[in-house]
Amino acid sequence: MANSRKPPGLRLLGGAGSLTTYQTLVLVLTFLAYTCFHMTRKIPSIVKSALDPQTKVGFSHWGRLHASRNALTTGWLPFNTADGSALLGEIDVAFLAAYSAGMFFAGHIGDRMDLRVFLTVGMAGTAVFTTLFGAGYWLNVHSFYYFLVIQMVSGLFQSVGWPSVVAVVGNWFGKSKRGLIMGIWNAHTSVGNIAGSLLAAFLLKFGWGWSFAVPSLIMALVGLMVYVFLPVSPEAMEIDSDGGELNCEKDAVKEPLLEPGQEVKHSAVGFLEAWRIPGVAPFALCLFFSKLVAYTFLYWLPFYISHTRIGGEYLSDATAGSLSTIFDVGGVLGGVLAGHISDRLNARAITAASFTYCAIPALFLYRTYGSMSMAWNVSLMFVTGMFVNGPYALITTAVSADLGTHSSLNGNSRALATVTAIIDGTGSVGAAIGPLVTGYVSSRSWSAVFTMLMAAALLAGLLLSKLVCAELQGKTHSSVSKDAGGEHGAYSDEV
Numbered sequence: 001m002a003n004s005r006k007p008p009g010l011r012l013l014g015g016a017g018s019l020t021t022y023q024t025l026v027l028v029l030t031f032l033a034y035t036c037f038h039m040t041r042k043i044p045s046i047v048k049s050a051l052d053p054q055t056k057v058g059f060s061h062w063g064r065l066h067a068s069r070n071a072l073t074t075g076w077l078p079f080n081t082a083d084g085s086a087l088l089g090e091i092d093v094a095f096l097a098a099y100s101a102g103m104f105f106a107g108h109i110g111d112r113m114d115l116r117v118f119l120t121v122g123m124a125g126t127a128v129f130t131t132l133f134g135a136g137y138w139l140n141v142h143s144f145y146y147f148l149v150i151q152m153v154s155g156l157f158q159s160v161g162w163p164s165v166v167a168v169v170g171n172w173f174g175k176s177k178r179g180l181i182m183g184i185w186n187a188h189t190s191v192g193n194i195a196g197s198l199l200a201a202f203l204l205k206f207g208w209g210w211s212f213a214v215p216s217l218i219m220a221l222v223g224l225m226v227y228v229f230l231p232v233s234p235e236a237m238e239i240d241s242d243g244g245e246l247n248c249e250k251d252a253v254k255e256p257l258l259e260p261g262q263e264v265k266h267s268a269v270g271f272l273e274a275w276r277i278p279g280v281a282p283f284a285l286c287l288f289f290s291k292l293v294a295y296t297f298l299y300w301l302p303f304y305i306s307h308t309r310i311g312g313e314y315l316s317d318a319t320a321g322s323l324s325t326i327f328d329v330g331g332v333l334g335g336v337l338a339g340h341i342s343d344r345l346n347a348r349a350i351t352a353a354s355f356t357y358c359a360i361p362a363l364f365l366y367r368t369y370g371s372m373s374m375a376w377n378v379s380l381m382f383v384t385g386m387f388v389n390g391p392y393a394l395i396t397t398a399v400s401a402d403l404g405t406h407s408s409l410n411g412n413s414r415a416l417a418t419v420t421a422i423i424d425g426t427g428s429v430g431a432a433i434g435p436l437v438t439g440y441v442s443s444r445s446w447s448a449v450f451t452m453l454m455a456a457a458l459l460a461g462l463l464l465s466k467l468v469c470a471e472l473q474g475k476t477h478s479s480v481s482k483d484a485g486g487e488h489g490a491y492s493d494e495v
Contacts, residue, residue, distance in 0.1 A: 026231060038196065044091070183398070277419065279399075293434065296438050327385035364381050
């Protein structure tokens, strides 16, 4: 990794440690770092009902919804107006559009500089601009464009996080159990969402500005820990993948993710070259629709819960925010299951497609029966979270790392951040579109929103059809071509 050095904290401690020690440190610090990214990203969805409390939507299964407008005496201008939901949707899409655009540049830059410093800058910038959004509460700001610009800049800083943490983890772990390890590690997404939901919901009673300020402070402190202690790669710590000392005088170093004998090329992979890696395009497009579904829930689930009768009653904003964490709890299990199953089957595409298809009936059942009682809502929300977040977690972690060290790169590990950014950046375009459309459609019909989400899940699965067929074909012929098949899945050189 370019310009990577030992972190100052480890230099002061002497920098001595085993491979397992460094791997554990990497997992813990990157887990905490991205937990903070998602914690701050979740806040707007919790505060949304406090900013725009005007609409309470009656439940009528798949028929038309009946909305009653309360007097506009609460909330926060300009969001407590008749078009408040649309304005909030526009802020969501502005954030995600900036995040998506920044992702492509972030991956390109991340492959060319010290990821520890790069990640720290992203965390510090996110903490500052999340705080500035909350400062609108104390400064009595009611300008829509103030909140819009703040969220756009915050999105740019947020885009640094994912390519950086995936590249760092990919540098330290081989492929054999990558799906399971990254599936467990990827729980940071759901843990961040849960932490953000509970913390923001708790702080709402003190004023919605505190819901932004306190998580930002936590993120700044974790960012400091990352800068001081995060080891970017075995090379930076002068050890090899077996935990021994690295001979720094050698012209080439062994890359821990690749087969023995492959050498690291010291030039980063270009953007277009990364797109041409087999499997990148279909998985990126699949993630477009997977993140459309996942981020619609991320930004609108608390709002949906608080504006829908559950067991004949409306829930408070704080209760709805806390209840929405069940979706993320299911997402933790879904990510671990998807990673473990894909490792056991050695079939990333089959696993991802299966989960997306299962998400379709789960979405239908949650919309149709989720309002019957609290027990039904919790149960169906958990199952929906499991199937929605499973493929999302798998593609953004293990698949991205696999493709970033694809055999067509001839051992060049300098594509990790770029490939991760391409896949997640493309997915983030869908993540921007979903909440935006929901902001407009939900004021007329939540049933139409769920129909859109089911269609997106279907398209996500269909986009992997070619890779699924290739994996199935490979399984069929595995008995006679086990040695030739290697560990490359459907996105091998044959695709």
